[in-house]
Amino acid sequence: xxxxxxxxxxxxxxxxxxxxxxxxxxxxxxxxxxxxxxxxxxxxxxxxxxxxxxxxxxxxxxxxxxxxxxxxxxxxxxxxxxxxxxxxxxxxxxxxxxxxxxxxxxxxxxxxxxxxxxxxxxxxxxxxxxxxxxxxxxxxxxxxxxxxxxxxxxxxxxxxxxxxxxxxxxxxxxxxxxxxxxxxxxxxxxxxxxxxxxxxxxxxxxxxxxxxxxxxxxxxxxxxxxxxxxxxxxxxxxxxxxxxxxxxxxxxxxxxxxxxxxxxxxxxxxxxxxxxxxxxxxxxxxxxxxxxxxxxxxxxxxxxxxxxxxxxxxxxxxxxxxxxxxxxxxxxxxxxxxxxxxxxxxxxxxxxxxxxxxxxxxxxxxxxxxxxxxxxxxxxxxxxxxxxxxxxxxxxxxxxxxxxxxxxxxxxxx
Amino acid sequence: xxxxxxxxxxxxxxxxxxxxxxxxxxxxxxxxxxxxxxxxxxxxxxxxxxxxxxxxxxxxxxxxxxxxxxxxxxxxxxxxxxxxxxxxxxxxxxxxxxxxxxxxxxxxxxxxxxxxxxxxxxxxxxxxxxxxxxxxxxxxxxxxxxxxxxxxxxxxxxxxxxxxxxxxxxxxxxxxxxxxxxxxxxxxxxxxxxxxxxxxxxxxxxxxxxxxxxxxxxxxxxxxxxxxxxxxxxxxxxxxxxxxxxxxxxxxxxxxxxxxxxxxxxxxxxxxxxxxxxxxxxxxxxxxxxxxxxxxxxxxxxxxxxxxxxxxxxxxxxxxxxxxx
Numbered sequence: 001x002x003x004x005x006x007x008x009x010x011x012x013x014x015x016x017x018x019x020x021x022x023x024x025x026x027x028x029x030x031x032x033x034x035x036x037x038x039x040x041x042x043x044x045x046x047x048x049x050x051x052x053x054x055x056x057x058x059x060x061x062x063x064x065x066x067x068x069x070x071x072x073x074x075x076x077x078x079x080x081x082x083x084x085x086x087x088x089x090x091x092x093x094x095x096x097x098x099x100x101x102x103x104x105x106x107x108x109x110x111x112x113x114x115x116x117x118x119x120x121x122x123x124x125x126x127x128x129x130x131x132x133x134x135x136x137x138x139x140x141x142x143x144x145x146x147x148x149x150x151x152x153x154x155x156x157x158x159x160x161x162x163x164x165x166x167x168x169x170x171x172x173x174x175x176x177x178x179x180x181x182x183x184x185x186x187x188x189x190x191x192x193x194x195x196x197x198x199x200x201x202x203x204x205x206x207x208x209x210x211x212x213x214x215x216x217x218x219x220x221x222x223x224x225x226x227x228x229x230x231x232x233x234x235x236x237x238x239x240x241x242x243x244x245x246x247x248x249x250x251x252x253x254x255x256x257x258x259x260x261x262x263x264x265x266x267x268x269x270x271x272x273x274x275x276x277x278x279x280x281x282x283x284x285x286x287x288x289x290x291x292x293x294x295x296x297x298x299x300x301x302x303x304x305x306x307x308x309x310x311x312x313x314x315x316x317x318x319x320x321x322x323x324x325x326x327x328x329x330x331x332x333x334x335x336x337x338x339x340x341x342x343x344x345x346x347x348x349x350x351x352x353x354x355x356x357x358x359x360x361x362x363x364x365x366x367x368x369x370x371x372x373x374x375x376x377x378x379x380x381x382x383x384x385x386x387x388x389x390x391x392x393x394x395x396x397x398x399x400x401x402x403x404x405x406x407x408x409x410x411x412x413x414x
Numbered sequence: 415x416x417x418x419x420x421x422x423x424x425x426x427x428x429x430x431x432x433x434x435x436x437x438x439x440x441x442x443x444x445x446x447x448x449x450x451x452x453x454x455x456x457x458x459x460x461x462x463x464x465x466x467x468x469x470x471x472x473x474x475x476x477x478x479x480x481x482x483x484x485x486x487x488x489x490x491x492x493x494x495x496x497x498x499x500x501x502x503x504x505x506x507x508x509x510x511x512x513x514x515x516x517x518x519x520x521x522x523x524x525x526x527x528x529x530x531x532x533x534x535x536x537x538x539x540x541x542x543x544x545x546x547x548x549x550x551x552x553x554x555x556x557x558x559x560x561x562x563x564x565x566x567x568x569x570x571x572x573x574x575x576x577x578x579x580x581x582x583x584x585x586x587x588x589x590x591x592x593x594x595x596x597x598x599x600x601x602x603x604x605x606x607x608x609x610x611x612x613x614x615x616x617x618x619x620x621x622x623x624x625x626x627x628x629x630x631x632x633x634x635x636x637x638x639x640x641x642x643x644x645x646x647x648x649x650x651x652x653x654x655x656x657x658x659x660x661x662x663x664x665x666x667x668x669x670x671x672x673x674x675x676x677x678x679x680x681x682x683x684x685x686x687x688x689x690x691x692x693x694x695x696x697x698x699x700x701x702x703x704x705x706x707x708x709x710x711x712x713x714x715x716x717x718x719x720x721x722x723x724x725x726x727x728x729x730x731x732x733x734x735x736x737x738x739x
Contacts, residue, residue, distance in 0.1 A: 082553045085533055086574035089552065089590040299572065299596075302554050305512075305531050327573070334575070334592065356573070356595040356615035361643040399641065 046093045047339040049326060050119030051076055052111060052134075053149075054126040056103035061268040064381075067316075072125050072148060073098055074311045075319030078303075079326030081310065092333055094326070101126075108133055115141045120341040123325050125149030125318065128159070135161045144341050144348075146325035149318060152202065156369040157405060160412035165348060166371045167325045168318075169290050171206035173404035177376025177388035178258075178281055178288040179210035180402070184390040187255035187279070192221040193248070193270065194260035203283060204260035214393075219252045226265045244273035251275070258282040285380065288388070291320035292379040297387075298360040324357045324372065331355055360387070366401070369412040373400040439695055440498065440737040442483050443704060443711055444471035445728025451485060452727035453501060456695050456736065459713060459723050465501050468494050473515040474733040478522045483735060486513040486527070493527065493538070498737060508545055510536040515599075515733075517558040517567065519582070526567050528555040535569045535578075537585060547585040551578045559600030559609055561624070568609050570597035577611045577620075579627060589627040593620040599691075601650040601659075603674070610659060612647035619647055619661055621677065631677050633661075640666055649691035653716065654698050660714075662689040662703055669703050671719050681719050685712035693734040704731040 051073060060066045068074070076096055083094040097119055101110045107126055111134040114122055122138070123146045124131055131150060138145050145164040147155060153170045155161075182190070190211060194204035204221075211218050224247065248257065248270070257274055259282040261267030267284035279285065293314035296304065303323070307315040315323075332344045332353070347353055349370075354362035359375045366373055378386045389399045401407070438457035444467075445452060451471060453463040468487025476483050476498070483496040486509065493507040493516070509516075510529040513536075517526050524546065525538045535555055537547040552574025559568040560582075569578045570593070577600060579589040594616020601610045602624070609622045619633040635645045646664030652674065653659075659672040665688050671681040686705025694701050700722070703712045709729055713722045 082573055085553045086571075086576070089574070089576060089578075089587075299554070302512075302530050302572075309531075331575070354595060354615065361646075362595060362615045362617070398643070400643075 044087075044091050044093050045339055046095060047121070047329070047333060048117070048119050049076070049080065049094060049096050049329060050114040050117075050122035051096055051098040051322070052107060052114060052122055052124045052126060053098065053100045054103050054105060054107060054130055055100050058264075060264045061266075065264070065268065067318075068313055070311070071316055072318040072322045074307070074313075075315065075321070075323035076123060076148075076326045078307050078310050078319075079323040079330065082306075082327060083330030086330060086334060090334060090337075092330075092339070094330065096326075106133070108137065111137060115143060120144065120339075121146070121329055121344070123148050123322055125322070128152040128155050131155060131164070132159055132161075135164060139163050142341050144345050146328070148321040148325050153206070153405060156371045157411040160369045160414060162370070162414045163345070164370060165325070165328070165365060166369075167321045167328070169374060169376060170371065170404050171203050172209060173371075173374075173376060174288040175203070175206035175210040176213065176403045178286070178378060179207070179214045179216060180388045180390040180393050181286075181378045181386050182256055182281065183214045183216055184386075184392070188216045189252075189254045189256075190216055190218050191248075191251050191254045191257045191278075192218050192260065193257060193267075194221065194223055195263050195265050195267070196223055196225045197263040197265070199262040200260050200265075203262055207258055207260055207282065218258075219254050222247070222251075224261070224266045226263065240269045241273060244269050245275045248274040248276070254278060256281055257285075259284050286378060286385060287380070288376050288378050289317040290374060290376065291315065291317040292377045292384045294379070294383040295358070295377060297384070298358050300358040303358050320357070324355065324363070327357070328355050361400075363400075366407070368407050368410050368414070369405075371404065373398060373403075375400065376403055439739070441693070441695075441702060441711070442474055442476065442496075442735045442737070443727045443731045444474040444485055444733040445709075445730055446470055446472055446706070446732040447729035450728045451483070451496065452731070454711065454725055454727065456700070456713075459725055461725065461727065463501050464728065465496060465503075467496070467503065468492060472732045473513065473527075474735045475516065475518050475525075476735045476737055477518070478520075478738065480737040480739045484516070484518070484525060486516060488512050488514055488530075493525065505543070507538050507540065507543055509538065510534060510545070510548070515556055515558050517560045519560060520562060520564040524582075526558055526560065526569075528558050528569055530554050530556065530572075533571070535567070535580065537582075549580055549585050549587065551580075551587070552576050552590075557597055557599040557611065559602050561602050562604060562606045566624070568600040568602070568611070570600050570611055572596045572598065572614075575613070575616075577609065577622060591620075591622050591627055591629060593622075593629065594618045594632075598648045599650050601652055603652050604654055604656050608674075610650050610652065612650055612661060614646045614648055614664065617642055617645050617647065619650065619659075619672075633672060633677050633679070635661075635663060635666070635670055635679060635682075637663075637666055637668060637682055648689070649703075651692045651694055651701060653694070658716070660692050660701050662692050664688055664690070667705075669701075669714065683714055683719055683721055685714070685721055686710045686724055690731070691733045693736045695736055696738050702734055702736070704734050706730045706732065 107130045147166045259267040271280040271285045336343045393402045441454040443452045451465040469489035473486035493509040495505040497504045512531040527536045535549040552571025554572035557570035577591045594613030596615040599612045621631040623630045645666045649662040661670040668682040686708035688706040710724045712724045
């Protein structure tokens, strides 16, 4: 009997609540509109932001480090929400238009599709080669590109483009940030262990350059050949425990071991397994990055909470790079009061532009290659250890330009 | 009569810190890092008491009659009430999540709180301890200012980069004024003609005309030997006669003294590290700065604009409020 009563009342209550809700929404909607707009109602201008992504699931030595499915895209989505909160006061709205291709696919058809849909601002998380394949199409179509994924220095140097803004840091910026910290610690003798893939070599090259710049010495280098070992085997850890000490045996005296293994073949196995007890830094151990999931300084708690609440996981570097790009667009359209790509681009290239991104100081673009100058966070698995530039690394224009390739040495000719 | 006197004497003996000469005021400093409020005697410039409060105390203010102190305990999602007579926590207010800064209405009845995580400004009826209104604002609301007539509050949103003008009778936004990056603080001039809004990352103070609700002047700062990135304006206070404004410059470790007629910076007073908020003593002859990284507060003489003394308080001092009596 009780059960029957329950059954009959619940839907009625729900229906009533729903009807009430509709009524409430309908009454409030025009009311809210009039209160939010400034004196007179403004028409809403919509800005479409494209997000082109070449994706395949990535492996990692630790399952904790496997990139989440929506890495990067999640950051863009949170920033679109932020832009829309701001936009409601100004009659601006933003939508994100994500297009995914295979990892090594020809991205030109996908890019053309986005352009024909009307995207005039496109974030890219694709390889350097893929990015260069669409750069000219973008230029012709008047599309402004934001590289949120590729850390390749070549995109800011020999192959730089006038219409690509980079929110991802370069490998040289990351290596310089790390090097400044190690030198500040007086850990000046380094051993460099690098992987056999191309990107590992590029990271190693950035480390060598950083050592020269900041007065550290690489006392020995060793390469770790990828012979196609599976990353996930039940008893693999037993072998690793024996392999890594041998791999790091008979090294000259050193303060720190630097690993350059973006490919995740051996790097994460090095900490705690070296022949001599030394701290490990680079792509494993103490890692330099544009963001850290535990960074709470400079109001960081707020973006971390907002991100976690919306996405349901911690915010990673690529999320921050995408968040920053979308926020830059929001900021620019607010300031120039237009979403015209030319006006937005001119504003981003002007002296007036700067953006706040929870890093304690304003970020701006380097006018010789349109790389976003930004502090680099140095952190381990648990938290942020330091932030570079370090105290004492001076620069005549901006201390942030002590990180990465500076104006006098750039090979970029725009 | 005699009995009355006896009681008074007993009370005075029991609570020595309560009975202060007329010219001494209690200074309350919220210490973000060690979850305390430090009480400093303004006359002796010495610490008289440390009060344990909730997690991450930041915004702090005092009732107009000087009896109650309100502290945002950000990580506990509440505003705590301290009895100024006993220095004990006597209650809390329903602040909404992550309260950081707030402002008390001139009639002392309403507290307007910025809720950073929810993009809301919450209006709280203090007596009833109830939420009267939640006003949606921009991303990361922070600074809160109230006009002298109590009719307008101004909230700044740090990621949206706006000053939102809110009508306190309707609790609706009437104007949105774009300012520079990361606006942190809003302060009305005592005559209500202007609102000054600091932009931490932008490095400027925007002076907004309260009639037209437009930026009429932008103040910039320049300190020899410091990069522009290090100059990050946060707390602002304007003298009762409206002639001088004081702006805390964060990691520039200085307080700027500004002529409000010319908008020129007339002096930079070197205080402690990461200067955050400011408060005048009631007679206006002294202004106090909180210096987060050096764990101290600095007393500045407003006649000479020289630092008089720094007093060590708790860890990461953030906000400061002074008893009016």
